[in-house]
Amino acid sequence: MFEIKSEIQKKIEKNVMRVEKPARYIGGELHSIKKDPEQVKMRVAFGFPDLYEIGMSNLGLQILYKVLNDIPDVQCERVYSPDVDFEGIMREEEIPLYTMETKTPVIDADIFAITVQYEMLATNVLNMIDLAGMEIFAKDRKESDPFVIMGGPCTYNPEPLAEVADAFSIGEGEEVWVEIMDKFREWKESGKEKIEFLKDLCEIDGMYVPSFYEFDYNEDGTIKEIRKTYDKAPDLIMKRIVQDLDSAPYPTEPVVPFISTVHDRAVVEIFRGCTRGCRFCQAGMIYRPVRERSKDKIKEIVKKQLEATGYEELSILSLSTGDYSQVEELVTELMQLCRESDVSMSLPSLRLDSFSFKVMDEIQGYKKSGLTFAPEAGTQRLRNIINKDISDEEIYSAARQAFELGWNSIKLYFMVGLPGETDEDLAGIAQIARNIVDIYKEQHGGKTGRLNVTVSVSNFVPKPHTPFQWFPQNTDAEFSRKHQFIKELIKPMKCVRLNYHDSATSYLEGVLARGDRRLNKAIAEALRLGCKFDGWGEHFDFQKWLQAFDNTGIDPEFYARRAWGYDEILPWDLIGTSVEKEFYLEENKKAAAGEITKDCREGCNACGVNKVFRC
Amino acid sequence: MKYLVKWTKQGSMKYISHLDIMRLFQRALKRTDIKLRYSEGYSPHPKMSIAQPLSLGYTSRGEYIEFETQTDLAAEDILGRLAGAMPEGIDIVSCSVLKDTKKAMGAIITKGEYLIGCDEAKTGKEIKALCEAAAYFKSMEKILVKKVQKKSGKETEVDIRAKVRSITVEEASSERALIRVVVDTGSNSHLNPELIIVKLKEYMGEKLQGLEFHVQREEMYTESEKGELIPLYLLG
Numbered sequence: 001m002f003e004i005k006s007e008i009q010k011k012i013e014k015n016v017m018r019v020e021k022p023a024r025y026i027g028g029e030l031h032s033i034k035k036d037p038e039q040v041k042m043r044v045a046f047g048f049p050d051l052y053e054i055g056m057s058n059l060g061l062q063i064l065y066k067v068l069n070d071i072p073d074v075q076c077e078r079v080y081s082p083d084v085d086f087e088g089i090m091r092e093e094e095i096p097l098y099t100m101e102t103k104t105p106v107i108d109a110d111i112f113a114i115t116v117q118y119e120m121l122a123t124n125v126l127n128m129i130d131l132a133g134m135e136i137f138a139k140d141r142k143e144s145d146p147f148v149i150m151g152g153p154c155t156y157n158p159e160p161l162a163e164v165a166d167a168f169s170i171g172e173g174e175e176v177w178v179e180i181m182d183k184f185r186e187w188k189e190s191g192k193e194k195i196e197f198l199k200d201l202c203e204i205d206g207m208y209v210p211s212f213y214e215f216d217y218n219e220d221g222t223i224k225e226i227r228k229t230y231d232k233a234p235d236l237i238m239k240r241i242v243q244d245l246d247s248a249p250y251p252t253e254p255v256v257p258f259i260s261t262v263h264d265r266a267v268v269e270i271f272r273g274c275t276r277g278c279r280f281c282q283a284g285m286i287y288r289p290v291r292e293r294s295k296d297k298i299k300e301i302v303k304k305q306l307e308a309t310g311y312e313e314l315s316i317l318s319l320s321t322g323d324y325s326q327v328e329e330l331v332t333e334l335m336q337l338c339r340e341s342d343v344s345m346s347l348p349s350l351r352l353d354s355f356s357f358k359v360m361d362e363i364q365g366y367k368k369s370g371l372t373f374a375p376e377a378g379t380q381r382l383r384n385i386i387n388k389d390i391s392d393e394e395i396y397s398a399a400r401q402a403f404e405l406g407w408n409s410i411k412l413y414f415m416v417g418l419p420g421e422t423d424e425d426l427a428g429i430a431q432i433a434r435n436i437v438d439i440y441k442e443q444h445g446g447k448t449g450r451l452n453v454t455v456s457v458s459n460f461v462p463k464p465h466t467p468f469q470w471f472p473q474n475t476d477a478e479f480s481r482k483h484q485f486i487k488e489l490i491k492p493m494k495c496v497r498l499n500y501h502d503s504a505t506s507y508l509e510g511v512l513a514r515g516d517r518r519l520n521k522a523i524a525e526a527l528r529l530g531c532k533f534d535g536w537g538e539h540f541d542f543q544k545w546l547q548a549f550d551n552t553g554i555d556p557e558f559y560a561r562r563a564w565g566y567d568e569i570l571p572w573d574l575i576g577t578s579v580e581k582e583f584y585l586e587e588n589k590k591a592a593a594g595e596i597t598k599d600c601r602e603g604c605n606a607c608g609v610n611k612v613f614r615c
Numbered sequence: 616m617k618y619l620v621k622w623t624k625q626g627s628m629k630y631i632s633h634l635d636i637m638r639l640f641q642r643a644l645k646r647t648d649i650k651l652r653y654s655e656g657y658s659p660h661p662k663m664s665i666a667q668p669l670s671l672g673y674t675s676r677g678e679y680i681e682f683e684t685q686t687d688l689a690a691e692d693i694l695g696r697l698a699g700a701m702p703e704g705i706d707i708v709s710c711s712v713l714k715d716t717k718k719a720m721g722a723i724i725t726k727g728e729y730l731i732g733c734d735e736a737k738t739g740k741e742i743k744a745l746c747e748a749a750a751y752f753k754s755m756e757k758i759l760v761k762k763v764q765k766k767s768g769k770e771t772e773v774d775i776r777a778k779v780r781s782i783t784v785e786e787a788s789s790e791r792a793l794i795r796v797v798v799d800t801g802s803n804s805h806l807n808p809e810l811i812i813v814k815l816k817e818y819m820g821e822k823l824q825g826l827e828f829h830v831q832r833e834e835m836y837t838e839s840e841k842g843e844l845i846p847l848y849l850l851g
Contacts, residue, residue, distance in 0.1 A: 014827070016630065017630075017671070023630045023635065028628075028702060028703055028704065030642075030702055258635050258639060259635050260638070309646070341645075342645075
C-alpha cells in the first residue's frame with residue numbers, strides 16, 4: 001500500500017489528483033520501455049510540445065522511440081506538455097519537467113529532443129525548455145544542460161527556433177538518430193566541451209547547427225547574407241529520408257495509452273510523399289519522393305501490431321491512400337484481415353471512384369458517418385492555379401453515388417485567400433454546396449430530408465518550400481470579408497453549415513511559418529507574456545502576441561503580408577528538400593498563367609528530387 | 616462460458632479510471648485471443664463488466680471483472696493468459712467459472728472491505744488522535760451526514776454509522792496508522808469510505824485536517840442468509 005518513491009514521484013502523487021486526467025502524467029503504459037540503468041549510457045528525453053492525447057497519437061514519435069530504444073545503451077523516454085492546470089502545480093511545487101518512463105528530470109538527460117509538428121507550438125517548445133529548468137536561448141545554457149535537438153516538419157524552416165535549439169535534424173529521423181547517438185557516445189567518452197559535439201554533428205548529413213551561421217540584413221529588413229562562422233559547417237543542409245521503407249524500422253509494438261487519445265488505434269503508414277504537386281501544399285513538396293511500403297510488409301506490420309496491442313481499430317496513413325499503387329488489393333486484403341480479428345477499419349483520403357464507394361459502404365455499413373471531399377477551391381480556374389486535380393463533375397458524381405448508397409452527410413473542404421482568387425471563386429464554393437443539395441433533392445423527391453452538408457473554409461497560409469512561398473497572405477479584413485461573402489450565399493440553404501477558421505490564428509501561423517531568426521526573441525517574449533497552447537482556441541491570445549511583437553520590435557506584417565521578392569534570400573534557403581528553387585519559381589509562373597502540372601507519375605516534371613534521391 | 620476474475624490495482628494504476636480499465640481489459644483479452652461474446656442489436660458491445668467501480672485514486676487488492684467468452688476455456692487458462700498481458704500494477708489473482716450466468720455482480724455484492732491508511736502522521740500524538748477518532752466513530756450509534764439527492768436536489772441526512780459493519784485500528788506505529796473498515800457496498804446500500812475519513816478528520820480536530828489518507832479496497836463480499844461475509848472469489 002505504501003511504496004518507496006523519488007522526491008519527484010512523491011510530489012506528482014501528492015498533486016496529480018487535483019488535475020484533469022491524471023493518467024496523462026503517470027506513464028507505465030503497455031510497451032513503454034524502462035531499461036536497466038546499468039545498461040544505459042545515454043539518455044534521450046523526447047518531447048512532444050502538446051498535450052499527451054495529441055502527442056501519443058503521433059506516429060513519428062513512436063517510430064523514433066523505437067529507433068532510439070533499439071540501441072542497447074540508449075534509453076529514450078517521452079515527455080509531453082503538461083496542461084495549464086498541472087503546469088501551475090508543477091511551478092508552484094517545483095516539479096521540474098520530467099520523463100514519463102522513469103520520472104527523472106529532463107535536465108538530467110543527455111539530449112532533449114523536441115519534435116515540432118506545427119507552427120503554433122512555438123511557445124510550447126520554449127515552455128518545455130523553461131519547465132525543464134533551462135535557459136531558453138542556447139547561448140545562455142550551461143555545459144551541464146542537455147543538448148536541445150529539434151526536428152519534425154515544422155523545422156524545414158528552422159529559423160524561428162534557431163536561437164533556442166542547439167541543433168536541428170532535418171527530414172526523416174530513422175537513420176540520422178542512430179548516427180547522432182554514435183557521435184554522442186564518442187563525444188561523451190572524450191569528455192570534451194559541448195561545442196565540440198556541435199562541430200561533430202556537422203559531419204552528419206541533415207544536421208543543422210544554427211549557431212554556426214549568422215544572418216545579415218538589408219535596410220529593408222530582407223536578408224543580405226548568410227555567413228558561416230565554422231568553415232566545416234555545410235553550405236546546404238539536405239534533408240534526410242529513408243529510401244527503402246520496407247527495411248525501415250517500424251513500431252510493431254507501439255506504446256498503448258491508458259486513456260483515450262486523438263488517434264487511439266493501430267496505424268500503418270503505407271507510403272511517404274505525394275506525386276500530385278498541389279502548389280499550396282508543403283507536405284506534397286517536402287516529403288518527396290514517393291516511397292511505398294510493400295503490401296506484404298504492410299500486412300505483416302498490421303498483424304504484429306494488432307497482436308501486440310489488442311487495438312479494436314486500424315487506420316492507414318499516407319498523404320493520399322488512393323494513390324497507393326496497389327490500393328484495391330491492399331484495401332481488400334486489409335479488410336479481410338480486420339474482419340478475421342474483429343477490428344474495424346478507417347480509411348482516410350480515398351479517391352472518389354467506384355471501388356472506394358464499395359469499400360466505404362462495406363466499412364461503414366448502417367452507420368454511415370460522413371464523406372469528405374476536398375475541392376480546395378470553388379472554380380475549375382482556381383483549382384488549375386493551385387494545381388488541385390479534381391473536377392466539378394467528379395465531385396457531383398461522387399455525391400450522387402454517395403446519396404444512392406445511403407450517405408446523407410457530406411463535408412467539403414475549401415481554402416480562401418489563395419493566389420489569383422476572385423469573388424467568383426468564393427461564389428463557386430457556395431455553388432458547389434448548392435449543386436450538391438440539388439442532387440440530393442433530385443433523388444429524394446425534392447426534399448432535403450436528413451441531408452447535412454458542411455462547408456469548411458480554412459485560410460490559406462503560404463508555406464516555405466512551396467511554389468506559393470513568396471505570396472502575401474490575406475489580411476484579417478480580407479479573410480473576414482470573404483467569410484462573410486460566403487456566409488451570405490450559404491445562409492439561405494438550411495441544410496448547409498459553414499465553418500471557418502479564426503483569421504488571427506492564421507495570421508500568426510503565417511508569421512511563424514516564414515519567420516526568420518529575429519522571431520526567436522518575439523516568441524520568447526510571447527511566452528513571457530503568458531502565451532502557450534496557441535493552437536487551442538481557448539488559450540490563444542492574439543493581443544498578447546501583438547504586444548510581444550511590439551516589445552521586440554518585430555513587424556509581423558513583414559513576414560506574412562509582404563510580397564516576397566523572387567530573388568530574395570529566404571530564411572529557409574539553407575535547408576534543402578531536394579526540390580529545386582527553380583522548380584518552385586517555374587510552378588509559381590505556371591500558376592499565374594493558370595497552367596496545370598500533371599501528376600509526376602505521368603511523366604517527370606523535373607522538380608530536382610531525382611538528382612539527390614531515387615524516385 | 617462466464618468467468619469471474621479477481622485482480623488488483625496498485626501503484627499508478629490507481630489513476631486509471633473505470634472506463635479506461637474496461638478498455639484495458641478489452642484489449643488484453645484481444646491480445647490473448649480470448650474472444651468475448653457480444654450483445655445483440657444495433658450497436659453490439661462485448662459482454663463484460665467490472666463490479667463496483669473504484670474511486671479514482673484508490674488502490675485495491677480485491678477488484679472483480681466478469682465476462683462471457685465465445686468458446687469455453689479452462690479458468691486456469693484464462694488466468695494464465697491474462698496474467699501475462701497486464702501492465703505493472705495490475706495482478707490477476709484468481710479466475711473462476713460462474714455457473715449462474717443471470718445475476719450480475721453488482722446485484723450480488725453487499726459489502727466492501729477497505730484499509731484507510733495514513734503514513735504522514737509522524738508524531739505519537741497524531742497517531743493517538745487518529746486511534747481515538749476511530750474508537751469514537753465506533754462508539755457512536757448514529758452518525759448523520761448531509762447528502763444532496765441526485766435526482767431531486769434535496770438535502771437529506773444519512774446515517775453512515777449504520778452502513779459501517781466494522782471499524783478497527785489494525786496498526787498504529789510511529790510510521791503509520793491503518794484502519795480496517797467493512798462497509799455497505801453495492802446497488803442497495805453504499806458508502807464511500809471518503810465519508811468516514813471526513814468524519815475521522817472532524818473528530819481529530821482542526822490541527823490534523825491537512826493529513827492525507829490513502830484508501831485501498833481489500834475485498835468485496837456477498838452475504839449468506841445468516842449474514843456471513845462470503846468473498847466474491849468463492850462464487851462459481
